Amino acid sequence: MPQFFSNKRLIILLVSMIVLVAMIGFSMKERENISWPEQFLHDTVGWTQSVFYKPAHFVAGFFGNVVEMKEIYEQNRVLKLQLNEYDKLASRVKDLKKENETLRDTLEKEESLTDYTVWQATIVGRSPERWYQSVKINKGKQAGIEPNMPVISSKGLIGKIDKVSAFHSSVELVSSHDPNSRISAVVNTDKGRVHGLIQGFDEKKKVLLMKMIPIDRELKEGQTVTTSGMGGIFPKGLEIGKIVEIIPDKVEPTQTAYIEPAADLYDIDHVMVVKRKMEEVDIELDDSDQIEEEEMP
Amino acid sequence: MIRFLLPFVTYLVFISESTVMQVFTPQHMENETILIPRFVVVMVCFIAMYISPIRGVVYGIAFGLLYDVIFTDLIGVYMFSMGLTAYVTAFIARYFHRNIFVTLFIMLIGLSAFEFLVYGLYSLIGVSKVMLETFIYQRYLPTLILNGVFVVLVYYPLRKWLLDIAMELQEK
Known part of the structure; x- marks a missing residue:
């Protein structure tokens, strides 16, 4: 019986391991x-991919x-009822918008954290291996897309732009593993706004983890979590999801909220890439990081 | 002609993993199991078994690299794993008479080796933080079943086609 690895092959294996590392x-x-x-x-x-996916x-x-056809009649009835309420709401929103504009004019403040520009894009492929969870969209550098821009579906936040080539870019989903990804989030409660950081994803429960919430803030299940607009690139007011469970931290005086994403991360075809109109402010932050690193012995 | 046809077909299989299979394999938030199509690995193992081990390893490295660049942030993990898997399958296959059951069995060994290699490397680097038990029930077993079915489905046409190619290559 020949050896599993002859000497020559053993060397090749070792060399390839070095190349791997x-x-x-x-x-x-x-x-x-x-x-x-x-990029090519x-x-x-x-x-x-786009030839096959569509x-x-x-x-x-x-x-x-x-399958949906059966449910349409029932849906239609409910929607008609909701439409009446929507009309009322729309007129109210119009009034508020006008008021907001006049107030802004008096303050001479033109851009706010809520303003953003939007690119429509279609998904052409999805990563089959699920260690890295990403989808590919058909807009790239030519359209003006840059890394780290937030990506939303009609229901809520789904991720951010990861790699950009000339005509396509890949979107890293919020459920993906990335230890460096932090999204500043906020919950609007009756008693005021509660801030926290979205950091990490629980694979088993399929929920996002919102950490660093002060322990004395009372949160309830079912409350909506949105982006806060603080800390860089995400505009304010993008819906992330709803709280399903709240757990106090074991070590620090903080609590962690489990958040069910508002957007279905698997059944998506069309997405929107978002760019905040207000200038980024994280330049100072980068500098301070570097100083810290230099000071390390 | 063959020179281009085989890479092209493998490329189509590679594309189908990320497009057609992603639309048709049920994958929702509530779903516990994760079905991962590993058709390229199956294809590469077939090439290593029926044409030549070297060719299989080369295809494995090439498509592994493509996989790394397109779908992951790290370059090298899939490249190494696919190359090694191709070599291991070709090595095992040398000692057996090849019929459909033996081929299926060898393919399953190859796929297991591949899945555990990728899982092991990613755990080592820190990309995956999944427990071994969760990995086995959530990913490994469903994936093995899906790809096992694929092996059975493509066995006869693919084997015939690859043997034709091997014959033609020998004649040259």
């Missing part, structure tokens, strides 16, 4: 932009429609 080391550092061969691959794969979705959508 080197490549992981190279790609592990935070890269703002990916190199051009990677991204675009080539993106084009072929017909597949069309077929799947057809069967979905047949």
Whole structure:
């Protein structure tokens, strides 16, 4: 019986292991932009993906429609009832908007944290392996997309832009593992606003974790969590989800809220990429980080 | 002709994983199991078994690299795992008479090796924080079943086609 690895092959294996470690080391550092061969691959794969994804979705959508047909009558009745209420609300919103504008004019403040520009995009593919959870959309650098922009569906926040090539970009979903990802979030309660950070995802319960909430703030299940607009790139007021459970932290005097994402992260076809109109302010923050690192012995 | 046809078909299989399969495999928030199509790995193992081990390893490394670049942030994990998987399957397959059951069995060993390699490497780096037990029930077993079915479905046409290619390559 021949050896599983002959000497020559053992050397090849060792060399390839070294190459593996080197490549992981190279790609592990935070890269703002990916190199051009990677961009080229991204675009080539993106084009072929869009050829396949749309017909597949069309077929799947057809069967979905047949099932939905049964529910449509009931839905229609409920929606008509809701429409009346909506009319009332719309006129009220109009009044408030006008009032807001006049107030802003008097203050001479033109941009706010809530303002954002939007790009519509379609999903062309989804990562089959679920360690990294990402989807690919058909808008890229040519359209003006940049890394770290937030991405929303019609229901709420789904993620942020990760890699950008010329005509496609990949979106890292909120459910994805990324230890560096933090989103500043806020809950509007009767007694005021409660701030916290969205950080991490519980794979088993399928919920987002909102951490760093002071222990004395009372939160209830069912309250809506939105982005707060603080800390960089996310505009204010994007819906993230609803609280399902609140747990006090074991060590620190804080509590953690489990948040069910408002958007369905699996059944999405169209997304919107969002860019806040107000300038970013995280330049100072980056500097202070660097100083800290330099001071480390 | 063959020179381009085989990479092209493998590329189509690669694309189908991220598009067609993502639309048709049920995947919702409530769903506990995660079905991951590993058709490229199956394809690469077939090539390693029926054409030549070297060719299989080369295909594994090439498509592993593509996988890394497109879907993950780290380059190297899939490249290494796919290459090694191709080699291991080709090595095991050398000692068996190849019929459908044996091929299925070897493919399942290859897929297991691949899944555990990726899981192990990602755990080591810190990308995955899933417990071993959760990994086995949530990902590994469903994935093995899905890809096992795929192996059975494509076995006869793919084997015939690959053997034709191997013949033609030998004649050259």
